[in-house]
Amino acid sequence: MDDADVNVVVRAATAGDAGAVLALWRKAAEGVSVTDDLDGVGRLIARDPQALLLAERQGELVGTVIAGFDGWRCHLYRLAVLPARRRQGVAAALLAAAERRFAQLGGRRADAMVLTGNALAHRAWRAGGYRPQEEWQRWVKPLPRQLPR
Numbered sequence: 001m002d003d004a005d006v007n008v009v010v011r012a013a014t015a016g017d018a019g020a021v022l023a024l025w026r027k028a029a030e031g032v033s034v035t036d037d038l039d040g041v042g043r044l045i046a047r048d049p050q051a052l053l054l055a056e057r058q059g060e061l062v063g064t065v066i067a068g069f070d071g072w073r074c075h076l077y078r079l080a081v082l083p084a085r086r087r088q089g090v091a092a093a094l095l096a097a098a099e100r101r102f103a104q105l106g107g108r109r110a111d112a113m114v115l116t117g118n119a120l121a122h123r124a125w126r127a128g129g130y131r132p133q134e135e136w137q138r139w140v141k142p143l144p145r146q147l148p149r
């Protein structure tokens with residue numbers, strides 16, 4: 001996957017990328033969450049080796065997105081670009097690659113979790129054609145690390 005306009009190469013992450021991805025998220029992502037560790041990233045790559053997409057420019061990791069497809073819907077997480085590499089089309093290239101993946105898999109709609117107060121993200125998602133669904137809320141429950149009996 002190559003986006004010549006911004007000279008960014010987008011590729012799927014491998015297990016060896018997990019440490020660099022976590023380091024990028026510490027610098028660039030909007031927050032850390034329950035899955036932000038080597039085990040969490042490793043599970044993602046093992047479960048779906050094409051889901052974690054990396055943007056590289058001249059070998060430097062500059063951005064990420066997770067493009068997950070569960071057979072039903074398409075979910076985007078961790079759209080993040082290094083602060084020094086923003087407004088250069090990196091997020092747009094990542095979203096284009098994610099949507100190509102979804103199209104190949106037969107996905108019909110993509111969604112993203114976006115913080116209500118993250119105005120910067122709102123601009124990028126809107127530019128990509130995404131719109132909020134104000135009538136929905138996410139309902140969550142933390143799961144135990146051990147299997148329930």
Ligand SMILES: CC(C)(COP(=O)(O)OP(=O)(O)OC[C@H]1O[C@@H](n2cnc3c(N)ncnc32)[C@H](O)[C@@H]1OP(=O)(O)O)[C@@H](O)C(=O)NCCC(=O)NCCS
Binds near residue numbers: 078085090
């Ligand atoms: C949001 C983020 C991923 C955007 O990455 P980016 O590579 O700078 O975005 P792009 O350069 O591809 O921008 C695509 C379009 O989004 C809009 N946009 C992006 N950043 C913008 C900004 N700071 N101000 C106004 N519009 C902006 C523009 O329309 C832009 O197109 P243009 O540059 O041709 O005008 C990046 O700012 C980031 O990592 N933020 C912190 C993490 C985060 O909040 N991620 C979103 C999680 S939901």
